[in-house]
Amino acid sequence: MLTLHTAPLLDAGDGTLVPGGAVAVSGDRITAVGPLADLRATYPGARVREWPGRLAPARVHTGPPPQAPSPRETVHALFAGGATALLVDGPLDPSLREAAARGALRLVASPSPTPLTPGSRADLSATTDDGTCVATVCAGRLVYRRR
Template identity: 50%
Template sequence: MTIHAADELRYSWDDAGPGPGPVKGGAVAVEGDRVAATGALEELRERFPGARVRVWPGVLGPGLVHLGPVPDAPSPRERVHALLKLGAVAVLAEYADTADLRGAAERNGVVVLPRVRPAVIVEAGRADLAVFGGEDGVCLATVCGGRLVHRRR
């Protein structure tokens, strides 16, 4: 089990999405590839005392659905990694248009979607998270299916 925490937790990037709204000092407990719980960091530390805790600067929220062409790179693996560096954990099928690219997405846990779906954090849902921070809002970390797959150094 890992608890990911940040200065602020957002259940969706749209204020009208599910959840109670932004949580200062919020966190997401992840077990396997699922969200075990969400809330204030201290509450989750008490509830899961043996969990590993990763504290990120910035805003923690749902991983993104990439809505356009996959960034160009020399190999399908590098193209998928470019998505992860943007905080994306899903791509539309129309843009994952080769078997090599779909295979690289699958190996990295990136979901290939037939259509757009809302990016939200829900308990028992797949643990797809992204942390954005800094003055330029750059992606600091991406968690895809419970695995930390990108971390900016």
């Protein structure tokens, strides 16, 4: 199902800021980016998820992974922080590597997040004005939502 993710401010990650912007996501890919009104007109049957604050490309976590009781919970902690990628510059525990693959968490060699552009993988996060992550979408799936 096509989903429109929207927030009061969309930061596409390429220098573009769109007040009331939205990202159209189908499967694991971004279909379109632009003003919510335009995307609603283009995709009238789409589900709409409204988030507070700012919608932007998901973070790349740099530094050691968070400490957690299990690799699965480590991956969840990364999602809760708005990250859908982990910067790896050395050996990584095989169980964490496996949990990352199961959760679609990318293991990357560069700390640069991917801008929100049509055709790219749908990795985005919504944060409040104080920087608190309220939602993370990884490869098109809502993997974290703050309650």
